[in-house]
Amino acid sequence: MNSRDGKVRVGIVGCGAIANAHVLAYLSSPHVELIGVFDSDGARAEAFAAKHGTTAYPTLQALIDLAPDLVSVATPPGSHTQLTLALLAAGCSVLLEKPPTINLADMDILLAAESESAGSVYVVFQHRHGSGARRAHSLLASGALGVPQVAVCETLWFRPDSYFLPDWRGNWAGEGGGPTLGHGIHQIDLLLHLMGDWDTIDAKASRIARPIEFEDVSMAIVTFANGALGSVVTSLLSPRETSRIRIDTTGGTLEVEHLYGYSDSDWSWFPAPEEVAAASNGRDPGMATTTHGNSDIGDAANPWAVSAGTDVQSNHAAQIHHLIDDLVAGRPHETTLSSTRPTMEFVTALYASSLERASIRRSDLTPDRGFYHRLDGGLDADVVGRRLSVH
Ligand SMILES: NC(=O)c1ccc[n+]([C@@H]2O[C@H](COP(=O)([O-])OP(=O)(O)OC[C@H]3O[C@@H](n4cnc5c(N)ncnc54)[C@H](O)[C@@H]3O)[C@@H](O)[C@H]2O)c1
Known part of the structure; x- marks a missing residue:
């Protein structure tokens, strides 16, 4: 973490509903410098930046060029993997909204990229x-x-x-x-x-x-x-x-x-x-x-x-303040990407058990299984439909 003057330089990607919780938490920390935002909907990014006193950038690369220490990714789940890969390649750390990815295959791609990067990936699980x-x-x-x-x-x-x-x-x-x-x-x-x-x-x-x-x-x-x-x-x-x-x-x-x-x-x-x-x-x-x-x-x-x-409510401010304090102090932050893999394994196994009508062990979730790559297992839509039927 290359924080300057004791401040963590933060960017936000995705300026929709939940980005408001991110920006308010960052702005309430004395250890954060909010350096800019990006959204594929430029008008939305401009309005969000004006509201929160920061700058909207027209591309992800323009935000990356500012060398942020940490970037919140608050976009729809299907976009998380590509955005996080680009940020990791530039050495940025990422605070990724839940669900971190939409399948275990993508999660393992991110874990591999994280191991090669100067940055780390954290996941929002505020509870x-x-x-x-x-x-x-x-x-x-x-x-x-x-x-x-x-x-x-x-x-x-x-x-x-x-x-x-x-x-x-x-x-x-x-x-x-x-x-x-x-x-x-x-x-x-x-x-x-x-x-x-x-x-x-x-x-x-x-x-x-x-x-x-x-x-x-x-x-x-x-x-x-x-x-x-x-x-x-x-x-x-x-x-x-x-x-x-x-x-x-x-x-x-x-x-x-x-x-x-x-x-x-x-x-x-x-x-x-x-x-x-x-x-x-x-x-x-x-x-x-x-x-x-x-x-x-x-x-x-x-x-x-x-x-x-002290009573601390479970919200974005609670997690973001813990994360920023950990980064400033040079401590590890507990909610890493790898710490959330068991949760994604659980969700994957739940779909696999239901759609295959079988008990699923954690050790069953291997790359040769369709469910590792897609939560519908890659099964035909009519098969999925029949198996989701209560009858
Ligand atoms: N932790 C929580 O309690 C909580 C609550 C709600 C949503 N979420 C998560 O937050 C994420 C965003 O949800 P939301 O409700 O804010 O969605 P949203 O649709 O309100 O906002 C998403 C924003 O991302 C932008 N976007 C989409 N693709 C992009 C891309 N490739 N690059 C840049 N910007 C892009 C959209 O233009 C939009 O402004 C989801 O992963 C969702 O599951 C978490």
Whole structure:
């Protein structure tokens, strides 16, 4: 990182909806110099640059010629690979929006290019970066919350037919995959970040109601390397929307429920009955003594309560500020491209399991399989259609 005067020189490629979250996070960091933006829609880039007090450049190369340290890529998923390759070739680091790529083949092309470049690739998965997930990750990794045994991961959202009116939505060519790739991936990434390696997936993806080429609902059963079992549901047919992860460990239940971002108050820890009883001097082990959220065993005996600190919401600002602080301090940033490969493997295996009607292990996702290259496996459209049918 060639930061000058202690500032990271940042560019943004793609000036659409989510670029607003990037630019506001960068502009609120004292360690960033925003040097310019590029969008293939020049008028959009000009308007965005004028709004945020920066310069619009007419080509990607013109932005690269300024030698930015870091460039956010906030364009549609199908364009991520080519743009990131061009930036890596020039030695720039990249903050790539989710999903990083639309298949494992492209992800491995980027990983190979990254290994040859002075730059690094980071991926936006902002839900790893709120204080709740950071506490959960650290406590689970240390064993302070016990051993995970059961997990539930739900992305129950609602998108009407009209959501799919833009040409690029609702089809494999435009989106690369369905809501499991585009929407559920946030909770799936956080689940895997907290639970660790997974082994096998048994899944069903179905098109129940929406006029689209892929699923509007998927359900998967996943086995984790530590022997835990989990269920993962992604739906666009759920009017009362919620995003939820629940992890039952030998020590208690850890849970977060939110929609598009959480605060500390959206997390709860419910100690297992034996621990509650022991901590409150000899009550019956099975006696329930807690209500949702916080235990009455007292903060000193409650690892979750003890870990509380500043409440950081899970949003783009949380991740971008962590990234900039890490770059300025010369520390590694945790949400690397390679750290997100298990998430892309999970999504790939979910489609493979559903469309091949088989259990899929991580080790099955090899380059000789169609699913490594395309999430529909390269199967004929009518075969995919039949296999997505609920009947
Ligand atoms: N992390 C999150 O919570 C979150 C939320 C929404 C979207 N996203 C992701 O952000 C990305 C962008 O989504 P969006 O909703 O902002 O889309 P958008 O359609 O609003 O904006 C995309 C912009 O990219 C431009 N563009 C397209 N191809 C380009 C290219 N090759 N070079 C330069 N510019 C190009 C378009 O002109 C447009 O201005 C997607 O990967 C999406 O999945 C992430």
